[in-house]
Structure formats: C-alpha cells, structure tokens
Amino acid sequence: MSEKPPFEFGQQVYVVHSSAHAQRQVTCPVCDGQRRITVILGDGERVSVECRFCEEGYLGSQGTVNAYGPSASVTCGTVDGISLDHRGEWDIQVRGICYRVGSLFTTEAEAEAAREIAYAEAEKYALESYEEQFKRGRKSKGYGWTVGYHRDQIKDLERKLAWHRNKVRAVAEDDGR
Numbered sequence: 001m002s003e004k005p006p007f008e009f010g011q012q013v014y015v016v017h018s019s020a021h022a023q024r025q026v027t028c029p030v031c032d033g034q035r036r037i038t039v040i041l042g043d044g045e046r047v048s049v050e051c052r053f054c055e056e057g058y059l060g061s062q063g064t065v066n067a068y069g070p071s072a073s074v075t076c077g078t079v080d081g082i083s084l085d086h087r088g089e090w091d092i093q094v095r096g097i098c099y100r101v102g103s104l105f106t107t108e109a110e111a112e113a114a115r116e117i118a119y120a121e122a123e124k125y126a127l128e129s130y131e132e133q134f135k136r137g138r139k140s141k142g143y144g145w146t147v148g149y150h151r152d153q154i155k156d157l158e159r160k161l162a163w164h165r166n167k168v169r170a171v172a173e174d175d176g177r
C-alpha cells in the first residue's frame with residue numbers, strides 16, 4: 001500500500017467520542033431529590049415513606065437515579081501508532097487507543113463541529129431506547145417505579161408534542177410564502 005497515512009507520528013489531533021448510553025445522575029423524578037414521599041391512605045391519612053424509586057439497597061433513598069443518555073466530547077492527544085486493517089483502512093492510535101480516521105481532526109474547530117453532529121445522532125438513538133431503560137427494573141421497584149415510569153412517559157410525550165407543534169408551525173410558515 002503506497003497511500004500515505006492521513007496523520008503522522010507525534011502529530012497533535014483532536015478525538016471525538018460519543019455515546020448514546022452514557023450514564024449520568026439525575027434528580028429522582030418521584031421524590032424530586034427529597035428522598036421521601038407522602039402517601040395518602042384510603043382514609044385520608046398522610047404518611048411519609050422513604051422513596052423507593054431512588055432506593056439503593058442498604059444505603060436507602062439517595063434522591064438521585066442513574067439515567068442513560070447521549071454524550072459527546074472532544075479530547076486532545078498525539079498520534080503514537082498507525083496501522084492498516086484488513087480492509088486497507090487506516091487505524092490511528094492515540095495514547096494507545098485505536099480510532100477510525102473519521103473520528104480524528106487536526107483542528108479543535110473541526111472536532112467541535114463533528115462533536116455536535118455526533119451528539120445529535122447519539123441523542124436520536126438515546127430517545128429510541130428511552131422507553132427500554134425505564135421498563136427495565138420496574139418490577140423490583142414497586143409503586144415507585146410505576147409512578148416514575150408514567151411521569152417520565154408524560155415528560156417524553158410533552159417533548160414529542162412540542163416537537164410536532166414546531167413542525168406544524170414550520171409547515172404553516174412555508175405555506176404563507
């Protein structure tokens with residue numbers, strides 16, 4: 001293979017990393033971070049109980065839950081390895097980790113632009129798997145999960161509703177021209 005590699009040894013490059021399943025901590029959607037919720041019994045009596053939605057075993061309620069969502073970031077490093085794979089495509093190694101040419105950039109501005117595109121793609125994928133993440137573990141969390149699941153579904157539907165409203169408005173504006 002006589003083709004020249006797109007990067008050189010020791011060259012500084014910017015690497016774009018993205019994921020649709022990055023773990024992050026969010027405020028518990030059931031107790032709003034208060035760790036306790038009030039249950040109204042059939043006779044009207046109010047009792048305060050520990051929130052089970054954000055319960056973490058013996059640690060008790062934490063007020064936060066782990067959610068999985070999109071993320072994209074840019075890091076900087078120097079090329080310390082270059083190789084050709086079996087399909088004749090370049091693998092560029094930065095700090096010992098191999099990357100495809102498409103996720104490496106020579107300037108920070110180019111990498112930032114690519115990060116935005118990668119984030120939008122990760123967000124789209126994360127939205128598709130959003131329901132799945134809340135269905136999992138529902139059984140073991142009892143009422144807390146039921147409430148949390150439906151509240152999150154409502155938020156999701158509100159987001160979709162806003163998106164569709166925007167689309168309708170865009171179409172109406174187009175017609176007006």
Ligand SMILES: [Zn+2]
Pocket residue numbers: 028029030031032033034035036051052053054055061062063064
């Ligand atoms: Zn909670």
